[in-house]
Amino acid sequence: MAFFEDLLFLGFSVNLILACLLTITAYNAVTALMALIFAFVNATCLFFLMELEFVGLLFIIVYLGAICVLFLFSVMLFNLKEVVRTKTTSFILLNFLIFLGITFLFSILFQFNLEEIIDLSSINSSKVFLKPNLFELNHSNMNSVISTPNSLYFLGQVLYGEYLLYLILVGVVLLVAMLGAVVLINNPKDQTQMQYQLHQISRTIQITKGK
Amino acid sequence: MFILVYIIKALLVTVYVLLMVAFYTILERKIISYMQRRRGPNLVGPFGLLQAISDGLKLLVKKTIYPQSANVLIFIVGPTMTFVLSYLAWSVIPFDAEAVFVDTPLSLLYLLAFSALSLYGLVMGGWSSNSKYAFFGAIRAVAQMISYEVSLGLILISVVCCSGTLNLSGIVLSQVNNWYLLPHFPLFFLFFISALAETNRHPFDFAEAESELVSGYNTEYSALFFVLFFLAEYANMILMSTLISLLFLGGFLGFSWSLSLKMFVLMNFFVIVRAAYPRLRYDQLMQFCWKFILPFTLAWFVLTVCLLKLLDACPPLNGPLTSFVAFYSYIDKNFEILELSTSLPKLWLSSKIYFS
Numbered sequence: 001m002a003f004f005e006d007l008l009f010l011g012f013s014v015n016l017i018l019a020c021l022l023t024i025t026a027y028n029a030v031t032a033l034m035a036l037i038f039a040f041v042n043a044t045c046l047f048f049l050m051e052l053e054f055v056g057l058l059f060i061i062v063y064l065g066a067i068c069v070l071f072l073f074s075v076m077l078f079n080l081k082e083v084v085r086t087k088t089t090s091f092i093l094l095n096f097l098i099f100l101g102i103t104f105l106f107s108i109l110f111q112f113n114l115e116e117i118i119d120l121s122s123i124n125s126s127k128v129f130l131k132p133n134l135f136e137l138n139h140s141n142m143n144s145v146i147s148t149p150n151s152l153y154f155l156g157q158v159l160y161g162e163y164l165l166y167l168i169l170v171g172v173v174l175l176v177a178m179l180g181a182v183v184l185i186n187n188p189k190d191q192t193q194m195q196y197q198l199h200q201i202s203r204t205i206q207i208t209k210g211k
Numbered sequence: 212m213f214i215l216v217y218i219i220k221a222l223l224v225t226v227y228v229l230l231m232v233a234f235y236t237i238l239e240r241k242i243i244s245y246m247q248r249r250r251g252p253n254l255v256g257p258f259g260l261l262q263a264i265s266d267g268l269k270l271l272v273k274k275t276i277y278p279q280s281a282n283v284l285i286f287i288v289g290p291t292m293t294f295v296l297s298y299l300a301w302s303v304i305p306f307d308a309e310a311v312f313v314d315t316p317l318s319l320l321y322l323l324a325f326s327a328l329s330l331y332g333l334v335m336g337g338w339s340s341n342s343k344y345a346f347f348g349a350i351r352a353v354a355q356m357i358s359y360e361v362s363l364g365l366i367l368i369s370v371v372c373c374s375g376t377l378n379l380s381g382i383v384l385s386q387v388n389n390w391y392l393l394p395h396f397p398l399f400f401l402f403f404i405s406a407l408a409e410t411n412r413h414p415f416d417f418a419e420a421e422s423e424l425v426s427g428y429n430t431e432y433s434a435l436f437f438v439l440f441f442l443a444e445y446a447n448m449i450l451m452s453t454l455i456s457l458l459f460l461g462g463f464l465g466f467s468w469s470l471s472l473k474m475f476v477l478m479n480f481f482v483i484v485r486a487a488y489p490r491l492r493y494d495q496l497m498q499f500c501w502k503f504i505l506p507f508t509l510a511w512f513v514l515t516v517c518l519l520k521l522l523d524a525c526p527p528l529n530g531p532l533t534s535f536v537a538f539y540s541y542i543d544k545n546f547e548i549l550e551l552s553t554s555l556p557k558l559w560l561s562s563k564i565y566f567s
Binding site (some may be wrong): 187 | 285315316317320323324326327329331334338346352353354357360467494522533
């Protein structure tokens with residue numbers, strides 16, 4: 001069974017890398033987005049393999065259910081021919097090279113034990129969480145560390161216990177961002193057609209003399 | 212052997228849902244025809260009961276037409292994805308105390324994830340047809356489904372707060388003494404309305420408004436792929452009525468076919484609403500979601516949480532399910548430790564201890 005899991009892990013990660021590659025090199029923006037969606041699905045499958053069900057489901061609900069759909073919306077409403085014209089072969093080659101570089105960098109980084117580089121004891125404030133060395137991203141290790149108790153309960157403990165104030169701050173920052181977007185697009189001079197039911201109902205009937 | 216049993220179970224669930232869909236279409240046509248004082252389908256089989264099968268056969272035998280300028284791969288993937296996802300969602304539905312295909316602690320989140328993914332089938336179908344009608348239908352459907360998913364999620368949170376678990380069987384078992392219909396009465400209605408919008412049904416069927424968009428996102432589809440969209444839509448409606456009966460009407464609690472009865476009543480409501488109400492306008496739909504349902508459910512959620520805290524009625528963490536009981540003892544020794552067992556009848560008894 002362990003062999004089977006390793007095989008699945010290999011398959012999903014290869015799929016993930018290929019999908020990411022397609023995302024940045026595709027000529028057609030919609031194809032790129034489809035690849036991005038595929039990449040997210042594969043990432044979710046990787047989370048499931050690590051038995052982090054909750055995080056994986058959040059990935060699907062938040063990224064695929066909201067963010068990618070909005071991307072897809074905006075891309076589909078574009079005039080695609082103009083977008084395609086700006087994507088030249090050299091541009092895509094550059095993308096590909098940057099991708100290779102970043103992948104190489106990360107593969108080197110994860111070879112070392114990051115705990116030795118970053119001193120974890122200084123940021124080890126949480127008593128329940130972060131006890132295990134999270135930076136050692138060996139997938140069998142992650143498996144044994146986080147899946148034993150319920151990951152949902154852990155997340156709740158950390159978010160609403162230790163980091164409650166930060167959570168509220170993040171919420172305020174998001175609210176400010178949302179208000180900013182509303183202010184940017186809201187033009188009071190814009191004559192939009194609105195229906196006021198009360199106005200319609202309370203209107204007095206004017207009977208015109210006919211014929 | 213294990214895989215064989217699994218396949219048979221999966222087939223049982225799928226065939227069950229497919230049969231329900233087939234007879235649901237006849238039910239819908241019959242009810243609408245009686246409401247409009249005509250007879251409806253009555254020629255194929257006794258009382259027209261085999262009409263759906265003959266329709267299905269006709270559609271399957273016909274030739275599939277691909278539009279000349281369509282993106283054929285996405286054109287095929289779209290309806291297939293919608294179909295598969297709408298039937299996958301049935302895997303986490305508990306039909307009885309032990310009759311669940313996949314019993315996970317997060318089954319409600321699974322349902323939300325499936326409904327989030329099934330959007331892409333519509334978008335793919337609408338975009339790849341390369342037709343303005345299909346495209347606008349898809350865009351409308353997705354905008355509507357995204358908006359109503361928010362309110363749907365907020366309604367679910369209130370229910371989950373009362374039951375303390377995301378597992379559907381757990382939510383049902385926590386209603387042993389009291390259906391959530393009584394404490395959450397307004398939420399029941401709002402959930403039903405959101406379900407209508409979520410499944411793109413009348414009076415919110417802007418995705419396929421015939422007077423404006425011909426047939427919406429499935430304008431260019433014919434034969435097999437149209438059938439896939441059709442089956443997915445009806446399966447989603449039945450899924451929604453099942454979900455409502457699980458969340459608010461006590462699900463499978465009671466006599467043996469009580470879940471079927473509740474589902475049947477709610478499915479009838481889906482049809483009656485279609486026959487009785489005209490289509491709204493698009494901005495009315497959006498206003499109703501963002502300016503009424505969303506603030507109301509948010510306020511209701513705050514009220515629920517405050518009441519639970521004030522009356523000291525918070526449910527035990529993770530509800531009546533014992534799969535995490537070992538974890539309680541790990542975090543806090545004061546929790547009551549139940550023996551780890553997966554058989555649900557025992558849990559039923561334990562949930563009575565919690566909720567009596």
